[in-house]
Amino acid sequence: MGQLPVIVLVIAMVVGSEAQNIGTKCRKDKREGVCIKIESCPSLLTLLRQIRSGSAPSGSLNELRRSLCTFITEPLVCCTSFSSAIPPRPDGPQVSGGSLLPSQCGVSALTDRIIDGEDAPLLAWPWMVLFAGTKNSDGGFIFFCGGVLISDRYVLSAAHCFKSSNNIRQVVARVGEHTLSTNPDCEGGRCAPTPQDIPIERVINHPDYQRGCRSCNDIALIRLSRPAVLDVLFVVPICLPRNPVQDLGFSVQQYRGKLGWAAGWGLISRDSRQSLRPDVLQQVQLPIQDSADCQRRTSSNPNPNSVLCAGGDGRDTCRGDSGGPLTLGSTLNSRTYVVGLTSHGPLECGTPNTQGVYTSVNYYVDWIISNLQP
Template identity: 45%
Template sequence: MKVLVSVITVAAVASVVTSQAQRCTARNGNPGRCVEVQQCPRLHDLLIRRPPGAIDILRGAICSFTQQRALVCCEDAPAVVSPGPSVNRLRGRQLLPRQCGHTALVDRIIGEPAPLLSWPWMILLRGQNAEGRRRFFCGGVLLSERYVLTAAHCVHKGALLSLESVRVGEHTVGRDPDCQKNVCAPSPQDIAVEQVIVHEAYGSPCLSCNDIALLRLATPARIDNLYVTPVCLPLEPLRDLGFSARDLKTKRAWVAGWGATEALASRTGTGTFSNVLQHGNLPISDRFCKQDLRDYPDPDMVLCAGGEDHDACNGDSGGPMVISNSNRTRRYVIGVVSRGPTVCGAPESSGIYTSVIYYMDWILSNLRA
């Protein structure tokens, strides 16, 4: 391992640029170029950050050696020309699991610790700050065995914590196994992140605009359809949910997380976490966020929810807002925690969630096999 790192590090320092790079095939089967690691941003980033599993990924990417330097197979960038929304949606749909959104969650309108089996799609993000300290800092939601949906402000290049890995199948941090009523879950999975896809227009024209991102996992999450299972995406709201997107503002939705407020997390990179997953059920309404909605060029980009005593700082930044379909057989993610009130549960205040329905074309067009 040390030899591999030292060889690749030498390559990273080298300044030789090969104009006619040898063609190669990346680990995922896509075509690429055999180049020095510093010429491949994604692999070079793995070398610098060294998240769990990074060395195995780098070792598997080596395609040749030259002058005692290791060359890596850098996957070709996708074509700039988009095939169009309809083609993107079809391609993305084919990559989503058929089994999704099944949970033992019971509809109770309170804020409380979540039952063990109730949020099998919840994700914890783990990162490192400038001092080298590692901690969990944001939430996310599992869309498939390879993709996690989260907030852009958690994972963009200027974030205070550098993303290293995600944790799948967690409930009570620091306890393994998690058990309730003689039922015990498998150990959580810590998986390296292969690619971070931040919305290309994040932060424009307003600071919180387009606050959405996808994470592609380096290895597939192990799905068991009980403790770990993907949430559903509302591809066609009227068909999937049983009501239109406009009707969402008459509904209630669930949010969940481990208790850090975005206000603390965004300012200092720290926050007070609950070790146990918390959840709450909130009304979706613009009643207390009309002033905030003026920041967005299109108010449909986000959803507002809250205004009750058990308001959502139970939901971490990047975590999901989910809703049941009309017959309560599946759960669909309809929002991603973006902004929240400074004081959790403050009366006449709302949290703001990036609308998943609004960004469905973007999500589907960024999924790949």
């Protein structure tokens, strides 16, 4: 979520209007055009990039608003320069199960603990998932980890969240949550649907979890017992970086040095003796980089490309944030991609000159897709 996806800031202007499918004819400013993805329309893609960079001329956002055809399945624009439009980018190499991933993903209507974070806007994280269950000891209902929706039936999270030693039963995935104490969640006159508590059908931990080191291959694919009800504003799957250069506009090696976003409802106090949890989903921007602390924490991992490190400036995720996403925004379009999953970090979260370790999603994309089922 490095930059807010400008095109969907105007989503409210088109929801409820007549939907148009990709390839249908349209008119804008008395000129005929065709409804296509914005990345296939050079003139409007250039305009979007100028808006993002702050170099666009006055009235550009209104120009983009007038160009929107629909947002029912994905944002399409009325491109009047279609004759010179760039052909849509081909997808990355197809892997078994890839057809089960949604074509509409990673678009928000804004485009252990979060340390020095902030309340997330209501519309910013429509792919967030919160796991809850009961403890054997007292049967109390607890929230224990985060996750990220990648389709209406599957969620990514951390394998360590679902160890049998955790003694958590009757696990449900809460989809569409934002503020724990309120229902519905409302902001700026707009209210979200009631969160969905969906039982877990199956947890697929990576077969090599903890092989090689205690935190190795810390990733799990969770299949829901029924599909989540998607909502164009409040429940949207995030995108997987199947081909980072084509999807994000840069390689995995170039993740380092960029600012990613993490989110969760984990602990927010720097004092490990206090279990302070937020009521509102927290978000924090973290630099992705390899520090000496990162190298020390990942030295026992035989696959250094399987993890990312982020933080180091006193901001951090912590207990309860595990499994939640670390995201980056594409430089090519308005989509957001999950590049990491919160795995582990220092004993005292947010300690200066320390970093959190995140499972690198790109490293496991083939494994994820191979385990998707209808």
